Amino acid sequence: xxxxxxxxxxxGPQIALKQSVEARNAADDxxxxxxxxxxxREEDLQEAQVALSAKLFGETGSYDAESYRAVFPLSPSALGxxxxxxxxxxxVAVSQAIAKGVPKAADAAAKAxxxxxxxxxxxxxxxxxxxxxxxxxxxxxxxxxxxxHTAIRxxxxxxxxxxxxxxxxxxxxxxxxxKATKKAPAPLPALx
Numbered sequence: 001x002x003x004x005x006x007x008x009x010x011x012g013p014q015i016a017l018k019q020s021v022e023a024r025n026a027a028d029d030x031x032x033x034x035x036x037x038x039x040x041r042e043e044d045l046q047e048a049q050v051a052l053s054a055k056l057f058g059e060t061g062s063y064d065a066e067s068y069r070a071v072f073p074l075s076p077s078a079l080g081x082x083x084x085x086x087x088x089x090x091x092v093a094v095s096q097a098i099a100k101g102v103p104k105a106a107d108a109a110a111k112a113x114x115x116x117x118x119x120x121x122x123x124x125x126x127x128x129x130x131x132x133x134x135x136x137x138x139x140x141x142x143x144x145x146x147x148x149h150t151a152i153r154x155x156x157x158x159x160x161x162x163x164x165x166x167x168x169x170x171x172x173x174x175x176x177x178x179k180a181t182k183k184a185p186a187p188l189p190a191l192x
Contacts, residue, residue: 003173006158013144013151020137020144027130027137034123034130041116041123045091048116049076052102052109059103071097071110088124091117 053076056068063075071094074082079090095117102110152174159170 002162003159006155006162009155009158010148010151013148017141017144017148020141024134024137024141027134031127031130031134034127038120038123038127041120045113045116045120046076046080048109048113049079049094052098052106052113055106055109056102059105067103070100071102091120 049072053068053072056065056071057063060068062068063072072079073093074090079087079094082090095114098110098114156170156174159173160167163169
């Protein structure tokens with residue numbers, strides 16, 4: 001009963017911290033989902049490029065033909081091996097080359113590449129947005145945690161004022177966390 005009036009010191013910061021942790025978890029989940037979506041859309045784009053490459057090769061009979069090299073200075077398999085920034089630039093270059101024109105027989109495959117590139121670009125933007133939201137949520141959680149720590153210090157000071165001659169009683173409100181026990185790793189099963 002004597003400490004009931006002190007609940008306000010910790011209550012608001014405690015709720016804010018829980019909400020910020022939940023918001024960060026949600027933002028983390030959203031960023032993971034956005035990354036998975038980006039990966040899936042990139043796979044779709046790569047498959048569409050392979051189909052266009054095959055169509056252009058079928059038209060020209062050579063990977064060195066001018067109409068093939070105009071679209072794919074690097075083969076789709078070589079594009080996939082590039083680092084992320086270089087790969088994205090190469091995807092843009094392929095889309096720009098398609099916009100300049102491809103043989104009629106490859107038109108449908110070229111449209112599929114353009115559509116897949118558009119979906120990939122949307123997924124990249126969605127992931128960037130999710131990453132920004134996650135960074136903001138992490139900062140908000142850090143601030144809420146700092147406010148919570150401040151509230152705990154304030155509460156401890158208020159309890160010390162309430163029980164100035166009973167430091168052990170004050171410490172009972174702040175129990176020490178249990179000691180962590182280190183478990184030995186489980187043995188690997190024997191091979192049969």
